[in-house]
Amino acid sequence: MEPVSTLPRVAVVGQPNTGKSILFNRITGARAHVGNWPGITVDMAQATVRLDGTAVEFVDLPGVYDFTGWSEDEQVVRRFLGLYSIDLLIIVINATQIDRQVRMALQAKALGLPAVVMLNMADEAQKLGIRHDTAALAARLGMPVFLVSAKYGRGWDAAMGGLAKALRDRRGKAPRTADPDGAAQVREEDCAAVLAGAVHYPAEEPRTLTERIDRLMMHPWLGLPLFFATMLAVFWVIWEIGIPAQGWVGGGTDWIQGHLLEPALAWTPAVVRSFLVDGVWLGVATVASFVPLIVIFFFCMAAVEDSGYLSRAAYLMDAFMRRLGLDGRAFVMQMLGFGCNVPALMGTRIMRSRPLRLLSMLIIPFSLCSARLAVFVFIIAAIFPARSGPLVLFSFYVISFLAAFLAAAIFSRSGQFRSREPFVLELPPYRTPTLRQVLLRGWGELRIFLRRATNFIIVGCVAVWLLTNFPVGATGLESWGGDLGRLLAPVMAPIGIDPHLTLALIFGFIAKEVVIGSLSTIYALNADGVAHQLALSVTPLQAYSFCLFCLLYTPCLTTIATVRAESKSWGFTWFSLGASLLYAWGVSFVFYQGARLLAW
Amino acid sequence: MLDSGLTERDEPPAAAASTTADHRSRLRLVDMAPGAKVQVAAVGVGEFGAGLATRLAAMGVVPGKRLKLLRRAAFGGPLVVRVGTTTEIAIRCAEASLIDVVPMTD
Numbered sequence: 001m002e003p004v005s006t007l008p009r010v011a012v013v014g015q016p017n018t019g020k021s022i023l024f025n026r027i028t029g030a031r032a033h034v035g036n037w038p039g040i041t042v043d044m045a046q047a048t049v050r051l052d053g054t055a056v057e058f059v060d061l062p063g064v065y066d067f068t069g070w071s072e073d074e075q076v077v078r079r080f081l082g083l084y085s086i087d088l089l090i091i092v093i094n095a096t097q098i099d100r101q102v103r104m105a106l107q108a109k110a111l112g113l114p115a116v117v118m119l120n121m122a123d124e125a126q127k128l129g130i131r132h133d134t135a136a137l138a139a140r141l142g143m144p145v146f147l148v149s150a151k152y153g154r155g156w157d158a159a160m161g162g163l164a165k166a167l168r169d170r171r172g173k174a175p176r177t178a179d180p181d182g183a184a185q186v187r188e189e190d191c192a193a194v195l196a197g198a199v200h201y202p203a204e205e206p207r208t209l210t211e212r213i214d215r216l217m218m219h220p221w222l223g224l225p226l227f228f229a230t231m232l233a234v235f236w237v238i239w240e241i242g243i244p245a246q247g248w249v250g251g252g253t254d255w256i257q258g259h260l261l262e263p264a265l266a267w268t269p270a271v272v273r274s275f276l277v278d279g280v281w282l283g284v285a286t287v288a289s290f291v292p293l294i295v296i297f298f299f300c301m302a303a304v305e306d307s308g309y310l311s312r313a314a315y316l317m318d319a320f321m322r323r324l325g326l327d328g329r330a331f332v333m334q335m336l337g338f339g340c341n342v343p344a345l346m347g348t349r350i351m352r353s354r355p356l357r358l359l360s361m362l363i364i365p366f367s368l369c370s371a372r373l374a375v376f377v378f379i380i381a382a383i384f385p386a387r388s389g390p391l392v393l394f395s396f397y398v399i400s401f402l403a404a405f406l407a408a409a410i411f412s413r414s415g416q417f418r419s420r421e422p423f424v425l426e427l428p429p430y431r432t433p434t435l436r437q438v439l440l441r442g443w444g445e446l447r448i449f450l451r452r453a454t455n456f457i458i459v460g461c462v463a464v465w466l467l468t469n470f471p472v473g474a475t476g477l478e479s480w481g482g483d484l485g486r487l488l489a490p491v492m493a494p495i496g497i498d499p500h501l502t503l504a505l506i507f508g509f510i511a512k513e514v515v516i517g518s519l520s521t522i523y524a525l526n527a528d529g530v531a532h533q534l535a536l537s538v539t540p541l542q543a544y545s546f547c548l549f550c551l552l553y554t555p556c557l558t559t560i561a562t563v564r565a566e567s568k569s570w571g572f573t574w575f576s577l578g579a580s581l582l583y584a585w586g587v588s589f590v591f592y593q594g595a596r597l598l599a600w
Numbered sequence: 601m602l603d604s605g606l607t608e609r610d611e612p613p614a615a616a617a618s619t620t621a622d623h624r625s626r627l628r629l630v631d632m633a634p635g636a637k638v639q640v641a642a643v644g645v646g647e648f649g650a651g652l653a654t655r656l657a658a659m660g661v662v663p664g665k666r667l668k669l670l671r672r673a674a675f676g677g678p679l680v681v682r683v684g685t686t687t688e689i690a691i692r693c694a695e696a697s698l699i700d701v702v703p704m705t706d
Contacts (some may be wrong), residue, residue: 065658070651096686098659220674317688319677423692
């Protein structure tokens, strides 16, 4: 395969929980971007950095336990090393866990790859009383070894100097590829021989803060309540800051629309103006409204993940989730989906097995997000007696969980979603995330979201605009969308949803926030008028059925765009969309017809 | 994905000697009680194939390694095991039943 660039290339590899990303970020600063490597299916950060006066390309490979393992990430690393030649490999090793991670350095040596070892987290090693003789290790491994703390910058200048020197030594030599499949196994004796005398662990097991915290957080009975309290806290932050921030951004885009866009377009024909404002601009505004949510969500996520709590939460929920064919991590994401499905879908990246990840992505859209909540609150207030309102709303939260669990239990029976990944999860010690890490993460995720979702959402908004604004001059049920609503009547009538509400559901494809506003357009009434009209024309049974459908069919275009971007598969995206539509219809049908039978 | 109902129970059978006949005197990590200190005797290849052994080796679970069972989750959930002095892992019962151990006294 053609090399992507002709610069000297350095690949960074290491196990999860070695601080590899932090180390990569410290080398490259904020310059890193997601590169496109033909033949490689996952995103990898890369950056060009001047080192010792020469431009050098750095690539951050996925964190892997082994060069020969079976997980998706391990296959990616293997493929990368086979396809793209490198001038140097940086092997990041957690200095406190060198007893087992030294294996990776020996594997690289066996593969004949030029490498340097970075013993990261020197600060933690010092605290635990673990000592390293880097000179002896370097001599035995046949590669330079540096003891650093990427988080705090300790030993950094020496390590960068050593890196530059290693690259100078490589000048004029051909870059190397490697075939890990053909490599000999590293034997236990070889690992022990490298470590003997060069690494000293204290004789007594140190009593750590992590141990004391875990005694509480992972307690057989207290652990779960504490987990739910933690999730509630994260949820609260998203709710209290993220949702209002969405409103502020909405106010901003409304202001731009009213004060800048519409006056500027005043001279254009009505159709063009409507296209630009209600189609294209609506798409831009929809994307913008998600920005604060994504940022806040990933700030919280980065904090929870970097602290080490996420894998504990997965441990706590695993006994239950295992029975659904998922694992504990899926539940964490499902909970976070109650704020907004989009970042929760992006968060499934922590899962290494693709079937497991796809199954999680299939059930997250059933989480009752805040946008759907707004619809339910409006409908419930309009149609149900005030006393029963909270109960009705609560029932939707219960159904949201049950629907997701049922879907998981059903789909996990299919081979495509059955994960054969064994559950062996590392529990890193608790660490305080640095502000820099958290900010970098939030910013990085935001850029990824904007790049992937923007076009898709704008195109979707334009499509719905076409449906609801043509033929020219038509509104409500007379538009093409209205025709579609009437066309769907034979399908929607059995679940108690009339053409007006069907049209609202079509609008709801863009985003559930649009549903209430669209009802105003459809009935040509203001919000109060719509509430009155609904109370007269829609029975509580029909309203409940409508809400059920709203809960279970696709939450919004942004969610579809995210499913597509994260799964990198249109097939899966269509499946997810189709399955949720069928599911929504089925549940509404069973409810509506069942309730009518009972009531008769 | 479940193995024999034996390992799915809530209560950890501390008396490891009472394992079923086909395991005879073999002691498995999953049979140990919290607080137990053991040494890995062998890592078996079960339904997960050699991949699990490779992953466990990368996490430090290799013959001769000292392990300490720290805790067990409720409802037959995963075990928490300290591998050596500085690595802690969560592992499901089915996976832990593939690890043969010998108790250590110190």
